[in-house]
Amino acid sequence: MRILTCLKQVPERDSRYKLNRDGSGILEQDLVFETNESDLYALEEALRLKEAFGGEVAALSLGPDRVSKVLRNALAMGADRAIHLKGEDFERGDAWVTAHAIAAAIASQDFDLVLTGVQSEDMAFAQTGAVLAQMLGWPCATIVMEIAYEADTRGVQVKRELESNVFERVELPLPAVLTIQSGSHPIRYATLRGIMQAKRKEFRVLTAADLGLPPEALGETAAKVRHHRLLVPEKKKRTMMIEGGAEEAARTLMDKLVNEIGVI
């Protein structure tokens, strides 16, 4: 089975964000970036499928130089090759633009399965996978918890999460796109051996020109959704912040809960 995993690089979860002057973006210089968590779950599923049924796993990401860290890590975890869609053209787009670029990059590669995370932790549009499926003309299942490959029918049966502890099992033929929910299987760590092997694996860098995509097909100009400005959210409640050391804060809090508002 030939599997593509799409991974996004996002700022670390505990990042503190500073807006640029006009609020159109964040200042990146103090940020540390990591791989989007649900995309790592997608990679884990891809590696498990390869281990069970053979084939290859390619890892793809879009963005500037720093994105290569995501791909090196994917190779160290066990992916066979990496595809880096690199350049400013791939930034400031929306899900449509990102999916368009990925579709162009994999057009002639005969993948059976594309796996990606349910959503990114930064922009959280949660749709690149489903948009990509439509562009490729493939079926898709989102929010997938389990994948079972059916070799005789050349399809997959997947368990999808619905709300409130309800699940459904659906069947779809390959090729297909699946977006993977977190928690499916524990994410493996890159081993030292994996890191050493990664250095010898294929690492392709492709630009928009390589894909035959003109500038107007990418970035803000092609986006269907336009980003205006970032804002610091207004607080919904007045929060009383309790100061002091652990003991003092704990005593003050318990005193308020017991004596002032009587919820304990």
Next chain:
Amino acid sequence: MAGRIIVLGEHRDGQLKKTSWEAIGLGRKLSAELGKKVCLALVGSEIDGLAREVSGRSGLEVAVLANHHCRHYTPEGYCEVLVEFARTERPYLLLLGHTYQTMDFAPRLATMLDRGLIPNCVDYRSEAGRLLWVRQVFNGKLNLEVSPQGEPPYLVSLQQGAFPASEENLENSPRVEHRQVGVAEGTLRRKLLEVMEAVQTKVDLSQAEIIVAGGRGLGSKEKFQLILDLAEALGAGVGASRPVTDGGWLPKEHQIGSSGQTVTPRLYIACGISGAIQHLVGMSNSGCIVAINKDPYAPIFQVADYGIVGDVFQVVPKLIEIAREMRP
């Protein structure tokens, strides 16, 4: 009637979902502000009864897009029906609740219509004659204002609980309109095999008066014991955010949020929980919310009544100590 606002209702077991009532509420409000008519569309099979009921309760005209291929939800069936509807109806705006079902088909629908979907909106405002939609980004730490490019139809989904549900008025006489919609053979590649409840929910937190919940900040299954101890000392139920159940530190039935339980206890103590949107929708209507987290910018503090910026491993043991002292 071109250019209407269409609320796309989601239903399960013959009931319209709460998020759809919220979308109806916003659809009505926008209808008044923009001077456009609003109506509800339902996709399914044998849904006349539901359509009449919802039309009666909401006062909206309901377009029924019925096809036997849509008896069970599939993204391909829904998209085919809705693309045909959108092409004949030419709506101004399609409003949906941001549910797991919406996440599954609406991006595909938008792409088929050559449009973008603006998902999970929490607010909007009018600026220079257009609507700007507000979405939460960067794990809820920032908001982003976006607008759709190009011509209608625009597709927007609304975060659960972000907008008030429409007021219901049982006095209306139902107005239901049937639309002919076809689904071509072979369209439905993805097939539904079964729907199941994953776990017997032995843990019902919906009735708990106090809930102590722990998150990723606890770090491991062993350290999560601290949360169990505090819950025991307070006579509280035990809740968790998704990373805890994903990591197997606690069974999934303790999970609170969009894929777990929704709770409204008198007191909710969130320890080491950053407050992802998916968690907040399950607990933000609790009476009193206490948040203990080392990150002062964690979004959990946006909904907290009391906050302690600190290390859960320092603060929680003290709380346990005090709670045990108080007990007779």
